[in-house]
Amino acid sequence: MASPTQALRNYSDAFGQLLRSGGENKPGWLQSLRQRGFERFSAAGFPTTSNEDWRFTNVSAIAQTNFQLSRNGHRLPTLQQVQSCRLAGAACQLVFVDGRFVSGLSSAAPAVEGVRATSLARVLAAEPGLAEPYLGQFLNTDRDPFAALNTAFLEDGAFVHIAANIVLEAPIHVLFISTAHDAPEMSHPRILIVAEDHSQGTIVEEYVSLGGVPAFCNTATELVAGDDAVVSHYMIEREDTRAFNVSTLRIQQGRNANIASHSVLIGGALVRNNVHPVLAGEGGECLINGLFIGGGRQHLDNYMLVEHAKAHCGSRQFYNGILDGSAHGVFHGRIVVHKDAQKTDAKQTNRNLLLSDQAQIDTKPQLEIYADDVKCTHGATIGQLEENALFYLRSRGIDEVSARRLLLLAFASECLDRMKDGPARTHVEGLIQAHLASLAKSSAGFVRAPHEAETHRRMEELG
């Protein structure tokens, strides 16, 4: 355990260590980007629950652990272990172990002209000019200390570039594996996705662990979509239940760009997923689709900031949560409609299923509207598996566990159905089906009349 000051010293030492380890070869703009990130983080420190953005999530477990930077020299997972995490039908797979690119475990870049998918460290070393116009230009390090921390320790991650008018049908799979260590380690992967005008692609970020002591993965993605670009982004968190995972997806959308963000949180001990699209061109559309399934003592926090900056844009937030055991889920959806964003059409829906008396959900819509001709709606529901539906299924011969599995899957399918048909969706469906099968088993027996549900429910509506 470390006090807040000790914790910051720990990061300060790590930052010094990073600078000494070859930082001088990096281009000046990158060094100052990191420096600014570190200064921002040092000034802000880890957020506390008195920070409105972090009201429902206490990160002291992260702050109080002396995480060390992951260094080379770990035993790499075998190819066979990585095979089990493949996404069938992917255009290519970039594999990172403890935040570092491992080309030996990765598959070749897609043989499509105009598509680059490689290690960000490689790009920064050999062709930094490819990243310079975008990297760090969009992520908000002022408001979010974790984004600042990620920027301070920016070293490696994925670089995906889709040139104008190029359509990449198959998804690019970016796999982050955390492995077993002697001491708690941290990694700060950075992902830069640039989809130029009229391009199309799908990127799947997935976080898994292969055993080990608590690991802290603090990841940040900048997705820059040009005019008329169509991009689907998937964030799949399924690390083990000792992992800390904080992720931010910052989306910059051009005119008429159509972006879908799908986040699927099923693993991790303490997970925070930020999705921050800025609809910066007229006619843009953004789907922010989420599914979070927690059990045990998992804490899964979904934070969204949807910024409508220009007129005639639409955004849709749909999040479904399933919580069992003493799991705690958070849906905090903030929508900001700027002055010029007339004719904005923003909708937000959060639906939750609680499978136990101890499970808890905090759901908070937050609308800030500075334009006068807009349509913004929000709604949230909290419920249990319906006894009626369970009995109906069982009365037809379907056993209780299977009946629960079917009903949970039906609930999750609302999210799965929003994903475009293709290898990425099939991949997610497989993961969710397996996960719900075990959840149906462990939660069996819990059925309750709705009127008892009030105790652990906290709802807030600001408007």
Added chain:
Amino acid sequence: MSLLEIKDLKVRVDDREILKGINLTVNEGEVHSIMGPNGSGKSTLAQVLARRETYEVTGGEVLFRGNNLLEMKAEEAACEGLFLAFQYPVEIPGISNAYFLRSALNAIRKHLGEDEMDAMDFLPLMREKLKLLDMNENLMNRSVNESFSGGEKKRNEILQMAVLQPKLAILDETDSGLDIDALRIVAQGVNAMRSPQRAILVVTHYQRLLNYIVPDYVHVLVNGRIVRSGGPELALELEEKGYGAPGAGADSASAAPA
């Protein structure tokens, strides 16, 4: 052989005794009708037999095919051949009607030691039964009962019964809310299921359905007790004179043999 033997069954819901000692025996091949006014306990009886756990059985015994039904879970009773057509079929968004029905059929087949049916094998069976009930195939791709009309829901219940082929089918107010055409189709579906090996228990408020599904026996349930039993002519008498008629009312319960 008797399929169902109910002996002095007493059931309580929220400290209120709903069934106060029901006795009824149903043999293979027979069609029985239980008639009674609202609140007499008809639906409670149907739900208890289908093993809904929210009812508290406080006394009596029920044997289904010789086994203690009250110790079975709902799914076990279903796998043993008991089927309840719900008064209010449940909507289940997100599960397709076809998938649901095939899952149910396979659960029962598995219990009986038979091979599970894949979607390809299931399709012709489903189509045959759909035709019997004059149902549109597109109902099978929709979520279970979701935005089905009242008549479609009831037909869907009978479709399930036709596919699952139970030993004992309990129809709980299957006639309610049906127009005469739908009633005929539903009755035709039920009649097609009549066989020397199967029994049907028709729970209804009105005699109307019994014009189409003619029962062998009619029982009158009033205030938690069967107060009269007789042949199909009893239904007509009730239709004419109502449940308040002498000999049919709660007041004469003690005088009427079950």
